[in-house]
Amino acid sequence: MSIGTYPPKFGVRVDPEQCMLCGRCVENCSYGVFRMEEGRLKVNSRNCVACHRCLAMCPRDAITIRERPVDYRSHPLWTPQVREAIFNQAKTGKIIVAGMGNALPYPVIFDHLVLDACQVTNPSIDPLREPMELRTYIGKKPSRIELVKRGNGEVDLLTSLSPNLKLETPIMIGHMSYGAISLNAQMSLARAVSEIGTYMGTGEGGLHESLYPYQDHMIVQIASGRFGVDIDYLERGAAIEIKIGQGAKPGIGGHLPGEKVNQEVSMTRMIPKGSDAISPAPHHDIYSIEDLKQLVRSLKEATEWKKPVFVKIAAVHNSAAIAAGIARSSADAIVIDGFRGGTGAAPRVFRDHVGIPVEAAIASVDAKLRQQGIRNEVSIIASGGIRESADVAKIIALGADAVYIGTAALVALGCRVCGTCNRGVCAWGIATQREDLVKRLDPAIGSQQIINLVHGWTDELAELMGAAGINSIESLRGNRDRLRSYMLDSALMDVLDVKSVGA
Amino acid sequence: MDSLLSEWGTVVHDEEIPTIDHGKIRKVHTPWRYFFKPDTTLMPHSASPEEDIVTHIVMKINTTIPGVLVFSSGKNIGVFKASGWPEDVADFYRIQDYKGYLWLGHNRYPTNTPGWWGGAHPFNLLDWSVVHNGEITSYGTNRRYIESYGYHCTMYTDTEVVAYLVDLLVRRHGLPEELAVKALAPPFWDEIDTLPEKERILNTAIRLTYGPALMNGPFAIVVANENSILGFTDRIKLRPLVCGEYGDRLYISSEEAAIRTMEPHVEKISMPRAGSPIIGRVIV
Numbered sequence: 001m002s003i004g005t006y007p008p009k010f011g012v013r014v015d016p017e018q019c020m021l022c023g024r025c026v027e028n029c030s031y032g033v034f035r036m037e038e039g040r041l042k043v044n045s046r047n048c049v050a051c052h053r054c055l056a057m058c059p060r061d062a063i064t065i066r067e068r069p070v071d072y073r074s075h076p077l078w079t080p081q082v083r084e085a086i087f088n089q090a091k092t093g094k095i096i097v098a099g100m101g102n103a104l105p106y107p108v109i110f111d112h113l114v115l116d117a118c119q120v121t122n123p124s125i126d127p128l129r130e131p132m133e134l135r136t137y138i139g140k141k142p143s144r145i146e147l148v149k150r151g152n153g154e155v156d157l158l159t160s161l162s163p164n165l166k167l168e169t170p171i172m173i174g175h176m177s178y179g180a181i182s183l184n185a186q187m188s189l190a191r192a193v194s195e196i197g198t199y200m201g202t203g204e205g206g207l208h209e210s211l212y213p214y215q216d217h218m219i220v221q222i223a224s225g226r227f228g229v230d231i232d233y234l235e236r237g238a239a240i241e242i243k244i245g246q247g248a249k250p251g252i253g254g255h256l257p258g259e260k261v262n263q264e265v266s267m268t269r270m271i272p273k274g275s276d277a278i279s280p281a282p283h284h285d286i287y288s289i290e291d292l293k294q295l296v297r298s299l300k301e302a303t304e305w306k307k308p309v310f311v312k313i314a315a316v317h318n319s320a321a322i323a324a325g326i327a328r329s330s331a332d333a334i335v336i337d338g339f340r341g342g343t344g345a346a347p348r349v350f351r352d353h354v355g356i357p358v359e360a361a362i363a364s365v366d367a368k369l370r371q372q373g374i375r376n377e378v379s380i381i382a383s384g385g386i387r388e389s390a391d392v393a394k395i396i397a398l399g400a401d402a403v404y405i406g407t408a409a410l411v412a413l414g415c416r417v418c419g420t421c422n423r424g425v426c427a428w429g430i431a432t433q434r435e436d437l438v439k440r441l442d443p444a445i446g447s448q449q450i451i452n453l454v455h456g457w458t459d460e461l462a463e464l465m466g467a468a469g470i471n472s473i474e475s476l477r478g479n480r481d482r483l484r485s486y487m488l489d490s491a492l493m494d495v496l497d498v499k500s501v502g503a
Numbered sequence: 504m505d506s507l508l509s510e511w512g513t514v515v516h517d518e519e520i521p522t523i524d525h526g527k528i529r530k531v532h533t534p535w536r537y538f539f540k541p542d543t544t545l546m547p548h549s550a551s552p553e554e555d556i557v558t559h560i561v562m563k564i565n566t567t568i569p570g571v572l573v574f575s576s577g578k579n580i581g582v583f584k585a586s587g588w589p590e591d592v593a594d595f596y597r598i599q600d601y602k603g604y605l606w607l608g609h610n611r612y613p614t615n616t617p618g619w620w621g622g623a624h625p626f627n628l629l630d631w632s633v634v635h636n637g638e639i640t641s642y643g644t645n646r647r648y649i650e651s652y653g654y655h656c657t658m659y660t661d662t663e664v665v666a667y668l669v670d671l672l673v674r675r676h677g678l679p680e681e682l683a684v685k686a687l688a689p690p691f692w693d694e695i696d697t698l699p700e701k702e703r704i705l706n707t708a709i710r711l712t713y714g715p716a717l718m719n720g721p722f723a724i725v726v727a728n729e730n731s732i733l734g735f736t737d738r739i740k741l742r743p744l745v746c747g748e749y750g751d752r753l754y755i756s757s758e759e760a761a762i763r764t765m766e767p768h769v770e771k772i773s774m775p776r777a778g779s780p781i782i783g784r785v786i787v
Contacts, residue, residue: 469640475719481643
């Protein structure tokens with residue numbers, strides 16, 4: 001005990017004037033902060049993760065939570081987080097595991113980009129009065145149209161179109177597996193995407209049979225562990241995604257602890273109950289770009305070339321060249337997952353230090369594919385740190401076709417970004433398999449919240465486009481002229497291919 | 504420049520384009536014309552080697568040779584540009600000395616880009632010449648798309664991209680003009696969804712394939728080549744376009760008044776719907 005205890009991260013106070021001892025906080029906190037002792041409410045602040053479940057359920061607003069109620073001696077380099085990581089590792093000697101996305105205060109490129117609007121020389125378009133098209137097709141496109149002209153002046157189309165996913169909004173929900181999140185969470189997302197006319201990913205957790213009614217809106221994932229994969233799974237999905245890497249932890253595999261593998265998860269993943277589900281770092285049948293091409297084509301062959309195949313990579317230094325290789329592998333879409341992407345569990349050192357921001361990665365991938373003349377033949381999906389409709393507009397202007405949202409969708413279900421998904425006791429019933437917690441999330445209500453969120457964003461996107469004098473999403477895509485950088489350095493502006501404000 | 508030309512073919516004749524100093528236009532450049540015969544054997548894999556060679560030379564000169572700008576590069580066509588009033592420009596170039604059956608004229612109110620002589624309409628590449636009223640809000644997308652096919656935008660004006668898009672779609676990809684307009688100003692999805700199957704598939708294929716060529720923003724555009732003229736507007740017709748007919752003559756203009764000034768006895772005036780092109784053809 002030479003280190004002793006260190007200051008609690010949060011201080012929880014219950015106002016005795018307000019509290020009526022109803023016990024809802026005790027019932028709702030899955031982290032063990034509250035207990036009732038001889039008719040008095042006791043609080044153990046040290047267990048608090050600031051998930052706000054108690055606050056949300058308290059009928060009297062009696063609870064307040066303060067971050068870092070005890071100060072460390074301030075120091076710009078030796079932050080409390082750094083000191084606590086050292087305490088932690090001095091005690092355990094282990095890799096620190098954490099949840100959610102990158103937690104270091106890197107500048108956010110999105111917040112240094114501003115959008116354009118029309119004035120005088122061209123009119124803005126009012127989406128309430130004029131049609132505004134956000135429909136997006138994800139999949140392979142021909143590089144040109146081949147026609148034959150018949151004698152009577154009619155033309156016949158010789159080009160046949162590859163299967164594409166039709167999205168009514170360029171917003172999809174990313175891959176969060178059953179196991180990482182609860183079935184009720186997946187069910188909420190699945191009902192929502194079916195209603196909206198968009199798609200969601202299954203993650204590497206198989207497809208639970210209760211989601212079969214929504215399978216036409218689900219993208220089934222193949223990751224390095226191949227959990228839950230068989231021909232039935234492939235055939236059920238609207239599209240198939242090969243996950244090579246993830247923005248939250250590029251270069252490493254995944255780990256679902258055995259405690260989260262209950263009977264249902266075990267059946268869906270096709271692994272024994274209670275066993276750890278470990279996805280290796282590489283796919284053991286992919287050691288080169290040629291191998292990837294084989295897997296893409298094998299999956300297409302297995303599903304009779306009826307389904308688009310996506311390949312997802314983490315945004316890393318050389319993403320552009322890698323994406324160019326993927327574009328030539330017969331893949332229909334490339335997913336670029338930025339370093340702010342969330343996760344159920346990742347080593348803290350990876351989450352915070354490996355990979356690059358999605359804005360820069362998308363800009364360079366789009367530019368590289370254009371240079372090679374193949375940009376429009378393949379779709380680009382951006383994910384990792386998309387927080388609001390403005391981010392969607394900006395990343396599309398930088399060259400993406402559509403986005404995956406993850407954390408934002410979970411926040412719409414109640415998640416407060418407490419970052420302890422890896423603990424498996426999510427009080428909101430999202431990142432947990434504990435039955436009593438899961439049932440807190442009602443898919444009927446949850447799905448409506450997701451629908452509301454996506455509708456709100458879609459309407460905002462339509463307004464932003466209208467203000468820019470654009471009535472079709474194709475004309476925003478890669479239209480970097482409609483972005484300006486505000487206080488970005490010139491090297492980054494070159495990568496993003498945007499001018500400065502005022503220029 | 505001369506060595507670049509001789510590398511790709513033969514200059515049959517070249518001369519300064521005749522101008523007259525009437526004191527109303529300041530001569531800031533020396534207009535020169537070359538009658539050039541490309542050596543088609545140098546591009547054996549091309550389906551239209553003459554055009555591809557000329558396009559290559561134009562792009563090369565405009566991006567790499569300082570002080571030289573090619574603004575007219577077709578066969579049996581000529582573009583005359585200057586900064587000034589239209590009648591003064593016409594006089595400056597002695598326009599009365601030329602005969603033609605298809606004329607494009609344009610007067611610009613410069614806004615987004617500087618009013619310089621090179622930025623004056625029409626924009627031309629090969630046989631395609633374009634005049635445009637409006638602003639293309641999708642320019643950033645269109646320019647990046649067309650540049651991946653080897654075209655380079657050098658005139659600082661959004662209209663330039665239209666000439667290159669039409670060249671790509673019609674000459675290189677072989678789309679009939681009507682379908683090229685469907686790519687540049689396509690019907691809305693709601694409309695496409697209700698078309699008979701064959702047309703629906705064709706229109707869907709065009710939108711998916713040529714999405715980055717879709718032009719947005721307010722515009723009325725007239726594109727012409729040696730034997731046809733094509734007028735169309737943006738998809739919600741934020742700029743006017745009027746068509747007039749008199750005998751076998753066709754007039755296309757932003758304003759009816761302009762047509763009536765040219766031809767007071769015009770017989771038929773019509774206004775096309777958004778997205779429907781006016782197509783005129785030369786019949787000999």
